[in-house]
Amino acid sequence: MTAMSNAQVEMDQKYMTYVSASAHSRRAKKVEKLRTLALESIDNAKFKTIDLPKYKGDNTLRQASIDYIQFCYRIFNEDYSKIVNMEEIAEQSVDQMQAFLLLEEKASEKLQEASQSLSKAEKDFAAKYSVNLVDTKNELSDKMGTAGKVNKYCDRIYIIFFKCNWEDGQMFNALNAHKVNDAEQARNSLIGFANEGLEALKTDSLRGFQGNPGLAAGCREALQFYHSMAQNDIPKLTDFYLKEENFDKIKKSLEAKGSKKTKEDVDEYNKSVKDINTSVNSFNQLNQDLNKRRQEVVENWEKAEKGFRDELIPYYK
Numbered sequence: 001m002t003a004m005s006n007a008q009v010e011m012d013q014k015y016m017t018y019v020s021a022s023a024h025s026r027r028a029k030k031v032e033k034l035r036t037l038a039l040e041s042i043d044n045a046k047f048k049t050i051d052l053p054k055y056k057g058d059n060t061l062r063q064a065s066i067d068y069i070q071f072c073y074r075i076f077n078e079d080y081s082k083i084v085n086m087e088e089i090a091e092q093s094v095d096q097m098q099a100f101l102l103l104e105e106k107a108s109e110k111l112q113e114a115s116q117s118l119s120k121a122e123k124d125f126a127a128k129y130s131v132n133l134v135d136t137k138n139e140l141s142d143k144m145g146t147a148g149k150v151n152k153y154c155d156r157i158y159i160i161f162f163k164c165n166w167e168d169g170q171m172f173n174a175l176n177a178h179k180v181n182d183a184e185q186a187r188n189s190l191i192g193f194a195n196e197g198l199e200a201l202k203t204d205s206l207r208g209f210q211g212n213p214g215l216a217a218g219c220r221e222a223l224q225f226y227h228s229m230a231q232n233d234i235p236k237l238t239d240f241y242l243k244e245e246n247f248d249k250i251k252k253s254l255e256a257k258g259s260k261k262t263k264e265d266v267d268e269y270n271k272s273v274k275d276i277n278t279s280v281n282s283f284n285q286l287n288q289d290l291n292k293r294r295q296e297v298v299e300n301w302e303k304a305e306k307g308f309r310d311e312l313i314p315y316y317k
Contacts (some may be wrong), residue, residue: 001122001129003105004065007048011069014041015076018146023313024306031236035080042073055129064121071114077292079107087266097162115144143314150312153209155303160197160206161219161301164226168294171234180238187230187238194227212312216302225297233290248278 018034025031046069054062090100126133171186197301198207201216201223208216254261254269 001061003052004049004061004122007047007052008069011038011041011072014038015072016144016147017146018076020313020315023147023151024309024315027238028292032084034081035084037220038278040233041077042069044166045069046073047150058125058128061121061125064125072111075107075114077111079103083107091162091166094159094163094166094244097166098159099160102177105152105155106152112145112148121208131207137185138270144148147313150209153206154215154309155268156206156217156303157201157215160200164190164223165298168226168229171230175234175237175241178241183234183238187234189225190230194230197223198227209308210310214311215308217260218301218308221300221304222297223295224233228292229293230292233286236286237283243276243279247272267311 015038018031018038021034023030039044046066049065049069052062078315083100086096086103090097102195123133125131137161167186167190171190174180174182174186191233198220206216207213250269250272254265257265
C-alpha cells in the first residue's frame with residue numbers, strides 16, 4: 001500500500017502545482033506548461049504502478065490505483081484542454097462564460113469523486129487484510145480541497161460581476177456606434193443584472209467565505225457603480241445623441257431651403273448650434289469621467305479577486 005501511494009507522490013505534487021497556479025492566475029493558458037508537466041508525472045505514476053506486483057494474487061488495489069491515475073490523465077488531457085480552448089471565447093457572452101465556469105467546476109468535481117473512490121478502495125483493501133490505517137493529516141489533500149471550495153465560491157461571485165461588466169461593454173459599444181435603442185436595451189439589462197447581483201450578494205452563501213467578505217465587497221462596489229452609472233449617467237449620453245440627431249435634421253432642413261430660408265429658420269439654427277456646442281463639451285467631459293471610473297472599477301475588482309485568492313488558496317510549488 002505504501003508503494004502504491006509513493007508511486008503517486010510526484011503526480012499529486014505536479015497536479016496541485018498546476019491547480020494552484022491556474023487558480024491564482026485565472027488564465028489557464030498562462031500555466032499550460034504546468035499542465036504538460038502534470039501529464040508527464042501522471043504517465044510516470046501509471047508506469048510505476050503497473051510495475052508493482054499483485055498482493056497474494058489480489059489485484060484490486062493495484063487496479064483501482066491504475067484506474068484512478070488513468071482517469072486523472074483523461075481529465076488533464078481532455079477536460080483541461082477544453083478549458084484552455086474555451087478560455088479564448090468565454091468572454092464573448094454571458095452564456096459562454098457560464099459554460100466555461102461550469103466545465104471548470106465539473107472537472108474539479110470529477111477529480112474529487114475519483115480520489116474518494118480510490119480512498120474507499122484503499123480502506124476496503126486494508127480491512128480485507130486486517131491492516132490498521134492511521135488517519136494522518138494529508139497536507140496535499142487539504143490544499144486540494146481548499147482550492148476546490150474557494151474556486152467554486154469565486155466563480156459564483158465572478159459570474160455576477162461578469163454579467164454587469166459584459167453588459168457595460170455592450171452598452172458602450174452601442175453608444176460609440178450611435179445606436180441609441182441598442183444602448184438603451186443594454187442599459188436596462190445592466191440595471192437588471194446589477195439589482196439581481198446585489199440581492200444575491202446579500203445571501204448567506206455569497207456574502208462571505210468562511211468569514212471573509214473581501215470578494216463579495218469588491219463585487220458589490222463594482223455593481224453599485226454600474227447601477228448608478230446606468231441609472232443616472234447614461235441617459236445624459238443618450239440624450240446628447242438625440243440632440244445631435246435633431247441638430248442634423250435642422251441643419252439639413254435649412255440647407256434644403258437655400259435662398260428661401262427665413263430669419264426664424266436662421267435663428268433656430270443658430271440656437272441649435274449654441275446648444276449642441278454646449279452639449280458636446282458636457283458630453284465629452286462626462287464620457288471621459290465615466291471611462292476613467294469604469295477602468296478604476298475593473299482594476300479594483302481585479303485587485304480584490306487576486307487578494308482574496310492569494311489569501312485563501314494555498315500556493316503549491
